[in-house]
Amino acid sequence: MRVLAAMSGGVDSAVAAARMAEAGHDVVGVHLALSRNPQSYRSGARGCCTIEDSRDARRAADVIGIPFYIWDLAERFHADVVEDFVAEYAAGRTPNPCLRCNEKVKFSAVLDRALALEFDAVATGHYAQIVETPHGRELHRAVDPAKDQSYVLGVLTQQQLKHAFFPLGDTNKTEIRAEAECRGLSVAAKPDSHDICFIADGNTPGFLSKQLGESPGDIVDAQGNKLGEHKGTHGFTVGQRKGLKIGTPAADGKPRFVLDISPVDRTVTVGSRAELAVERLTASKPRWCGPAPTETLHVKAQLRAHGEEIAVTARLEDDQVLVEFDEPADAVAPGQAVVLYDGTRVIGSATIDTVERATQKV
Amino acid sequence: MTSSARRTVYLDHAATTPMLPAAIEAMTSHLGRTGNASSLHGSGRAARRTVEESRETIAEALNAQPSEVVFTSGGTEADNLALKGLWWARLAENPRRRRILLSGVEHHAVLDPAIWLAQHEGAEIEWLPVDQLGRVRPDDVQHAIEQDPESVSFVTLMMANNEVGTLQPVTGVAALAKAYDIPVHTDAVQAVGQVPVDFAALGVDAMTISGHKVGGPYGIGSLVVRKETKLVPIVHGGGQERDVRSGTLDHPATAGFAVAVEHAVKHQAELAERLTTLRNALIEGVIGTVPGAELSGDPTGRLPGNAHLSFKDCEGDSLLLLLDARGIEVSTGSACNAGVAEPSHVLLAMGYDDQRARGSLRFTLGHTSTRADVDAVLENIGPVVERAMSAGLQNVGRNN
Numbered sequence: 001m002r003v004l005a006a007m008s009g010g011v012d013s014a015v016a017a018a019r020m021a022e023a024g025h026d027v028v029g030v031h032l033a034l035s036r037n038p039q040s041y042r043s044g045a046r047g048c049c050t051i052e053d054s055r056d057a058r059r060a061a062d063v064i065g066i067p068f069y070i071w072d073l074a075e076r077f078h079a080d081v082v083e084d085f086v087a088e089y090a091a092g093r094t095p096n097p098c099l100r101c102n103e104k105v106k107f108s109a110v111l112d113r114a115l116a117l118e119f120d121a122v123a124t125g126h127y128a129q130i131v132e133t134p135h136g137r138e139l140h141r142a143v144d145p146a147k148d149q150s151y152v153l154g155v156l157t158q159q160q161l162k163h164a165f166f167p168l169g170d171t172n173k174t175e176i177r178a179e180a181e182c183r184g185l186s187v188a189a190k191p192d193s194h195d196i197c198f199i200a201d202g203n204t205p206g207f208l209s210k211q212l213g214e215s216p217g218d219i220v221d222a223q224g225n226k227l228g229e230h231k232g233t234h235g236f237t238v239g240q241r242k243g244l245k246i247g248t249p250a251a252d253g254k255p256r257f258v259l260d261i262s263p264v265d266r267t268v269t270v271g272s273r274a275e276l277a278v279e280r281l282t283a284s285k286p287r288w289c290g291p292a293p294t295e296t297l298h299v300k301a302q303l304r305a306h307g308e309e310i311a312v313t314a315r316l317e318d319d320q321v322l323v324e325f326d327e328p329a330d331a332v333a334p335g336q337a338v339v340l341y342d343g344t345r346v347i348g349s350a351t352i353d354t355v356e357r358a359t360q361k362v
Numbered sequence: 363m364t365s366s367a368r369r370t371v372y373l374d375h376a377a378t379t380p381m382l383p384a385a386i387e388a389m390t391s392h393l394g395r396t397g398n399a400s401s402l403h404g405s406g407r408a409a410r411r412t413v414e415e416s417r418e419t420i421a422e423a424l425n426a427q428p429s430e431v432v433f434t435s436g437g438t439e440a441d442n443l444a445l446k447g448l449w450w451a452r453l454a455e456n457p458r459r460r461r462i463l464l465s466g467v468e469h470h471a472v473l474d475p476a477i478w479l480a481q482h483e484g485a486e487i488e489w490l491p492v493d494q495l496g497r498v499r500p501d502d503v504q505h506a507i508e509q510d511p512e513s514v515s516f517v518t519l520m521m522a523n524n525e526v527g528t529l530q531p532v533t534g535v536a537a538l539a540k541a542y543d544i545p546v547h548t549d550a551v552q553a554v555g556q557v558p559v560d561f562a563a564l565g566v567d568a569m570t571i572s573g574h575k576v577g578g579p580y581g582i583g584s585l586v587v588r589k590e591t592k593l594v595p596i597v598h599g600g601g602q603e604r605d606v607r608s609g610t611l612d613h614p615a616t617a618g619f620a621v622a623v624e625h626a627v628k629h630q631a632e633l634a635e636r637l638t639t640l641r642n643a644l645i646e647g648v649i650g651t652v653p654g655a656e657l658s659g660d661p662t663g664r665l666p667g668n669a670h671l672s673f674k675d676c677e678g679d680s681l682l683l684l685l686d687a688r689g690i691e692v693s694t695g696s697a698c699n700a701g702v703a704e705p706s707h708v709l710l711a712m713g714y715d716d717q718r719a720r721g722s723l724r725f726t727l728g729h730t731s732t733r734a735d736v737d738a739v740l741e742n743i744g745p746v747v748e749r750a751m752s753a754g755l756q757n758v759g760r761n762n
Contacts, residue, residue: 002687028683033702069683072702116753117680118687 002026003165004114005123006106007061007068009053011180011187012125012168014060018183019167020123021064028119029061029068032110034077035198060185071113073105080104082198086211089234092261093335096152096305097196099349102126103155103287111163121163128153129169130161131345137161139289139346142169151305154339154349155287208234217266219246222259222275222359233263238355239331244270257331259357277328277358283321283338283350292316293347300341301325303332303352314340321350328358368689371738375667375728376524376552377693382577382622382729389579389618399611400600412613416620423627424554424571424586426561432585432603433616437551437572439597440585441471443607444547444568447593448516449479452545454594456512463506463517465490465498466711469524471570472549473707476518485515495660496528496712503535511542516567519546521553525695525708525724526659527668529557536565545591551575551583555626555729556634556665567591571623573615577729578622582615629729637666637727640736644669644725647740652747658709658722667727670695672714676750678722679703684746685723690738695724 003025005017021027031054054070061068081101088095111122127142128150136158142148156164168176173192180188199207212234219228228246230236235243240258250256250272257276260269286292293316300309301323311326323338332355340347372380397409414428421428434440445462452459462476462485479485488506490498498519507514517539522529536546545567553559555576561569568591572583587593587606599608626633649655654674673681678694685692695706705719725739 028687067683067686069679070702071679074702113680113753117683117749 001120002118003028003121003123004110004119005029005066006110006125007031007057008125008193009050009056009060009187009190010125010193011177011185011190012127012173014057014064014125014185014187015176015180015183016123016125016165016167017061017066018064018185020165021066023167027064027066027123029057029064029066030110030114031057031068031070032073032077032105033070034073034105036074036078056187056190060187063184063186071110073109076109077101077105077198080109085196086208088335089208090212090263091335092233092263094237094333095335096337097198098152098305099155099337102153107156107160107164111160115163121165123165123167125168126153126166127168127173128166129344130164130166136290140169141341141344141346142166144172147173150341150346151302151307151337151339154289154337154346156289157287158290161289205235208232215263215266217268219244219268219270221256222269222271227256227270230268233261233266233268236261236268238333239276246270273330275357275359276330278325278330278332278355279328279358280322280324280356281332281338281352282354283323283352284319286316286319286321286348286350288348289346290348297340297342297347299347302339302341303329304336309341312340320353369738371690371735372730373690373692373725373727373735373739375731376575376665376724376726378574378580379577379728380730381574381579381618382625384625385578385618385622388621389614392614392617395614397613399613400602409611409613413611413616416613416616419620420571420584420623421586423623424559424561424569425563426586427589429589429604430561430586432587432606433611433619434583434585434607435581435609436583437469437549437570437575438471438583439607440570440572440583441469441547441549442475443585443593443596444570444587445472445475445479445516445518446596447606448545448547448568448591449483449485450594451592452515455592458513459515460484460486461488461506461510461514462486463488463490463503463514465492465519467492467496467498467523467525467528467708468518468520469549469551472518472520472547490519492711494713495663496523496526496658496708497660497663498530498535500531500534500538504538507539507542507544511544514542514544516545516547518548520549520551521559522550522557522665522668523659523708524552525706526670526712527552527665527726528659529553529663529665532566533564540565552665554623555630556637556667558630559627561586568593573619573622576622576626578619579615582612582619584619633729634666637731640727640731640733641667641669641725643733644727644736644739645671647736648743651740651744655747658712658714665726667731669725669727670722671725672709672718672722673747673750674718674721676721676747676754678720680750680753681721681723681746684749685739685742688738688742688746690742693724693726695722 003020005027007013007029058068081097085095085097126149127147129140131138141150195202214231218226236258256270259271296315301312310329313324334352336352337349339349397405399410399413417431418428421431480487519530532548539546547568548566549570551572568587574580595606602608656672658670705716709719
């Protein structure tokens with residue numbers, strides 16, 4: 001098979017490319033240039049879009065012995081991922097840009113171009129597993145729970161999965177580093193990338209303030225009493241506890257959490273952990289890895305990257321996914337994806353729109 | 363689509379051309395011989411003899427004096443030496459000399475030193491216009507000089523463009539600049555071996571040539587510079603090469619370089635004739651096969667080995683990838699900016715729009731090229747362009 005290996009310059013995608021080549025595929029390495037103004041060198045362990053990273057990717061491709069090209073996806077990435085990220089925060093939601101990138105860039109723009117250019121599939125260094133079954137391909141969690149990235153791949157449809165390879169899903173990260181060392185890949189000891197690749201300094205609030213400007217407003221409790229002020233609602237995420245900077249402590253002395261973000265009246269509502277608890281949510285724009293479910297599901301849900309699995313009852317109604325938690329759940333942030341799992345298998349995902357809190361019923 | 367056991371069709375001779383067996387022989391025969399050409403003892407004398415004989419061979423082939431041949435590490439260094447060396451020498455004589463006349467189609471090894479001089483040394487770049495075929499008009503040079511001859515530092519104009527192959531009227535420009543005693547530099551890296559190159563007849567003050575572009579070794583080139591032309595050195599040290607370019611001479615490389623230049627010049631006419639036939643077959647074949655394909659650059663006044671073609675609605679990057687997968691090696695001719703291919707500055711200077719500039723491929727033939735190479739292109743170009751178009755449209759269609 002002719003396989004395009006997306007190579008970020010990191011250890012994972014390098015080993016993924018090497019494994020595909022070793023398996024006998026005709027592999028071509030492609031580094032995706034995603035930044036309009038790439039930095040020359042990495043600073044710290046963030047990001048994957050510096051010129052040094054593209055050189056690392058090229059060097060790895062040379063060691064593996066595969067052709068290597070750089071594809072400029074900066075415009076596309078900016079329009080589909082960065083602008084979406086900023087717009088979602090501006091709307092008081094908490095987006096996951098990695099998920100959006102997989103959906104719109106890696107397994108859409110890149111995959112489409114790859115298929116047009118005679119490739120059969122795209123391979124990445126994501127930690128997830130694809131299982132072939134008589135009724136199609138299934139997406140499963142990786143064996144390494146600490147590295148599992150099935151959550152950010154939960155947006156992939158059967159059509160996209162048919163052309164995807166995740167060669168690392170069956171291996172622990174420590175073994176991948178050892179394997180990279182054995183294969184003579186100089187990126188073996190390169191630190192893992194963290195956080196959001198297009199925010200080089202890791203300062204998301206600072207990035208958002210630059211994009212959205214300051215728009216001060218009030219921090220209030222559920223009853224509408226003003227507790228403090230903030231510089232912009234985009235600095236907050238539902239469920240956030242730290243950094244609220246409220247002078248007066250709560251009457252019961254317990255910590256307060258962000259319950260709701262309303263950019264229209266610039267209000268951030270806070271409350272107790274009990275008030276945070278959510279019983280139900282609705283989510284839109286569902287993406288199913290296989291056929292869309294026709295019956296009510298009793299399955300597990302994950303509500304954010306590296307989040308816990310929660311038992312839920314879910315059903316699809318028109319184009320909305322209605323999810324009910326068996327036990328009330330914390331920190332359910334609109335904008336994040338709810339990814340549904342049947343055991344290790346990813347059923348699909350949808351974007352959280354609204355939540356219904358336990359206290360709202362009282 | 364497997365790439366094993368397939369002949370490589372190398373059509374990127376403008377990037378580098380295979381070393382001639384005789385040049386390899388000459389170079390390798392010297393590699394084992396110890397000797398610093400600056401040493402006074404026997405080993406040094408032997409090395410110096412090799413260097414000087416090489417210098418004489420190159421000078422004779424290009425109709426220059428041996429003392430006019432200054433060895434450098436390659437074309438880029440020779441261009442830097444010419445531009446910076448002329449700049450500082452001319453400025454020292456007259457602080458008003460700040461205008462550098464050049465066109466936007468020059469190689470980066472000329473463009474970038476000029477821009478550096480503008481950014482750091484107060485040079486004023488005066489861009490000479492080019493027409494749609496990439497040609498500079500001598501009248502425009504005349505006009506630019508006449509505005510204030512005394513303020514011109516120098517003129518630089520390449521003999522042949524490395525991307526589109528267009529030949530420039532260097533002799534005419536040198537003649538008119540001479541009337542004002544303004545020095546002229548030419549980058550002849552692509553020209554040697556493809557068109558006649560006669561340093562004395564050109565009338566320029568300095569001329570850049572390169573080893574690996576003519577079948578010689580990498581890492582060596584020369585600035586051929588008239589004896590009376592003053593240059594401020596940019597590499598200081600032991601005072602080699604008339605004190606203009608210090609550094610221990612690579613005598614094995616000079617030997618290989620000399621053999622290559624001598625051979626290239628001696629066989630220039632027959633090579634040009636053979637390449638012109640092959641190249642025309644390639645151009646006509648591609649244009650006949652691919653609707654909308656167009657030749658860039660001057661159809662007649664061009665390098666015999668250059669076929670630069672632009673294709674509608676597809677990206678050069680895609681074409682290159684698809685041809686590479688079929689063992690056909692070509693270039694998009696575009697430079698990389700931060701690792702990402704930018705549309706060629708040459709094509710933009712010629713008035714191409716961004717899209718057409720991106721949809722271009724440069725095929726360059728050289729001494730090892732055959733009819734089979736051309737046939738391989740003609741066999742594959744149709745389906746490759748079709749594929750690349752679908753990839754291009756794929757991206758456009760989804761981008762909403």
